[in-house]
Structure formats: structure tokens, C-alpha cells
Amino acid sequence: MRVYSHNTAGRDATMKFAWQTREERLLAPYAMFSRLSTGRRYAEPLHPYRGPFQRDRDRILHSAAFRRLSGKMQVFTGDMGDYHRTRLTHTHEVSSLARTIGRYLRLNEDLIEALGLLHDIGHPPFGHCGEDALQECLVAFGGFSHNRFALDLVENLEQRYTTTPGLNLTNEVLAGQTHRTDKTRKGDPLPPPLEVQVVDAADSIAYDAHDVDDAIKLGLISFQQIYGLPIVRRAIESADATSARPSNERQLLVHALIDLQIDDFIGHSEQRLAEVAELDAQSVRDVGMELQMSSELESEKRELESFLFENVYRHPRLLDMRQRAATRVKQMFKLLSNYPERLPSRFQQRVTKNGIEPTVGQYIAGMTDRFCDETYIQLVELGRAQALDW
Ligand code: MG
Numbered sequence: 001m002r003v004y005s006h007n008t009a010g011r012d013a014t015m016k017f018a019w020q021t022r023e024e025r026l027l028a029p030y031a032m033f034s035r036l037s038t039g040r041r042y043a044e045p046l047h048p049y050r051g052p053f054q055r056d057r058d059r060i061l062h063s064a065a066f067r068r069l070s071g072k073m074q075v076f077t078g079d080m081g082d083y084h085r086t087r088l089t090h091t092h093e094v095s096s097l098a099r100t101i102g103r104y105l106r107l108n109e110d111l112i113e114a115l116g117l118l119h120d121i122g123h124p125p126f127g128h129c130g131e132d133a134l135q136e137c138l139v140a141f142g143g144f145s146h147n148r149f150a151l152d153l154v155e156n157l158e159q160r161y162t163t164t165p166g167l168n169l170t171n172e173v174l175a176g177q178t179h180r181t182d183k184t185r186k187g188d189p190l191p192p193p194l195e196v197q198v199v200d201a202a203d204s205i206a207y208d209a210h211d212v213d214d215a216i217k218l219g220l221i222s223f224q225q226i227y228g229l230p231i232v233r234r235a236i237e238s239a240d241a242t243s244a245r246p247s248n249e250r251q252l253l254v255h256a257l258i259d260l261q262i263d264d265f266i267g268h269s270e271q272r273l274a275e276v277a278e279l280d281a282q283s284v285r286d287v288g289m290e291l292q293m294s295s296e297l298e299s300e301k302r303e304l305e306s307f308l309f310e311n312v313y314r315h316p317r318l319l320d321m322r323q324r325a326a327t328r329v330k331q332m333f334k335l336l337s338n339y340p341e342r343l344p345s346r347f348q349q350r351v352t353k354n355g356i357e358p359t360v361g362q363y364i365a366g367m368t369d370r371f372c373d374e375t376y377i378q379l380v381e382l383g384r385a386q387a388l389d390w
Helices: 018-026 052-061 064-071 087-104 109-118 127-137 146-157 171-181 194-217 223-227 230-238 249-274 281-286 295-313 316-338 345-354 356-365 369-381
Strands: none
Touching: 052 109, 052 171, 064 087, 064 146, 064 369, 087 109, 087 194, 087 249, 109 171, 109 194, 127 316, 127 356, 146 171, 146 356, 171 194, 194 223, 194 249, 194 295, 223 230, 223 249, 223 295, 230 249, 230 295, 249 295, 316 356, 316 369, 345 356
């Protein structure tokens, strides 16, 4: 079989691109093959070097919204610091863990990476308190969801092409992000494609482990507190003595927590997938295939999450900071809703179609922590007549 490596001129329709042949060699039958993609909203010819999901990955990576993730804190403390995570580093960590799982299970790594890089792109400034503040402001307009806003960014707000809005991503990547907005599966009762499930699992593994890391480093919780949790004890006990040992206790703990969860998730997924080894991506969904950790580890993980919720996300040191940040978001929202002519012109143009309040919400949601603080000072404290675009 002849394989095209570059020149597409006069291409014979029966010939395959190198990326198609590569997928046939490497992926399991139940993976989402690029050849199964139903395409994009605005049709485009296939690329000779890069498959459609690989192109999506690159489009997300090169988007302005992706770069702004570096200015959004993961656990919002009011002080950016030099050490703890931003949404950007979290995003890369999720993508890395998800690719490890996906490669082992022979799923489509390009799709996994695109979904991983996209998954948090819609986060507003100031972490979850920014999201809660926008939710409160927009409650009469359907509320605010960072997962939905991610779709708005890549379908409408990103400016990349002269003829089409957004990034024109494949239907599969958009559908994968849509699953994140509909966890109750009202819109689609089938489990999401396996690649989407893997990114979800990696997200949860990454933020639990890394929030523990950041919280210890920030002095919000102690080792004594965290060692009381069964999942932490199990992780430390199961840490592989033969592998490279992290140099300090905190790193060892994070390393062990991630290893334990990834290992458990892969082991259980592998067993389940053996039952459907010959099915294709759609049939695997039709039979309700859900990839999970063992129920025992899953319940221990819930315990860790309750602990983090009580002791980190609601820590008195953060509550005060969060309160002030939320107040700034709400005041700015109110001011711009009353004076939409102060919005940047690109957003003013969206008011007729989307309404004033949802447009103001989108404008604020796209800001970095620093940009939000500066815009607040300019608009609310100094009375500037026109807000700047991101
Ligand atoms: Mg995330």
C-alpha cells in the first residue's frame, strides 16, 4: 500500500496519509480513529502531515485563551507566587497523565491531548470563587459554567480565520467538551467516548494530588492531617521502592498518590476493555462501557476530596481573599451591565445577539487574575470610560 508523506496534489482517494496508517498500526479497535471523524462545522481538506485531532490540539495550543491560562491560579490564594500551580500547568499535567493512560490502553492520544488542553480553557479569573460570583450574577440568565464557556471561546470568541469564527475544531472534540457540561447525560444518555473518560479521570487524579501538594507548600494543611486519610496511607505504603525516590516528603506523597490512582485506573480499565476488545468506538459506547477505578479506591478518593474541600478550599486564610475577589467581580459585572457602552467594541457587538448580562459575563470570564484586578481599578475605582479588550 502506498502512503502519502507530503504532496497532496492529484491525490488518489484510495491512498492513505501517514497519520492514518500510523493509527491503524497502533490503536485498539475501540479507539476513536481520526478516519471516523464527522468533520468540522466549516469543511476543510485533510492535512497531509497531521490528523484532524492533532490539528485541533495545535489550534488549542496556539489560541490566546490557552495562553491566558498562565494568568489564572489553580487554588486561588490572592498571591500568584512562583511555585504553585496555574491553570496552564494543571492543564499540561492533566494532558500528560491522560496520554500515559491513553497510550497504554491504545486509545487516540491526539484526541486525548486536544481534549486535555481544552478542558479548563473556560475558567474565569480567581478560581472557583470567580466562577461562583459569575454564577450568582448570571443566575437569571442560565448561570455560568466554565465548561460551557470553553465552547463559546473556541466556537465564537477566538479570532483566528478571516472567514470563519472560532477555531473550527472537529465535531468530536466539541462533543467531548460538551460531555463535561452535561454530567447528568440529559442530552446524551450514552457514556462519553473512552478518550473523554480518560481525560476526566486524569483531571480528577491531577487536581486532587496537586492541590494536596500546593496546600502543604502553602502551609494550609499539615502532613499529620493528611496522613490520617486511607488513600494517603495506601499510596505511601504502595510507593515503589525500586523507582527513583522523590527528594522530599511532599514530592514523594504527590508522586505516590498519582501512581496509585493511575495504576488502579489502568488495571480496572484494562480488565473491562478485554471484554469488548473487538468492538469499535461507537459499539463500546452503545454497550455502556465506563472506565473507572476500583470502588474501594474511588470511595477513599471521595474522602480525600471532602478533606480538601473543608480544609483547603474553605481555609480561613483563603476565604477572606476569595470574598474580596468575588466582590470585585460582582461590582464590575454590575457596572458594565448598567453601562454596556464601556465594554470593548468587540463585546458591544455581541450584546444584540446574546443580551447585555451574558456578554458582560463572557468578557469577565475571559480575564486573567491580574487583568481582572487592573480592569476593576480602572473601571470601578478610577472611573475609566472604556474597558480594554483581553
Ligand atoms: Mg481541570
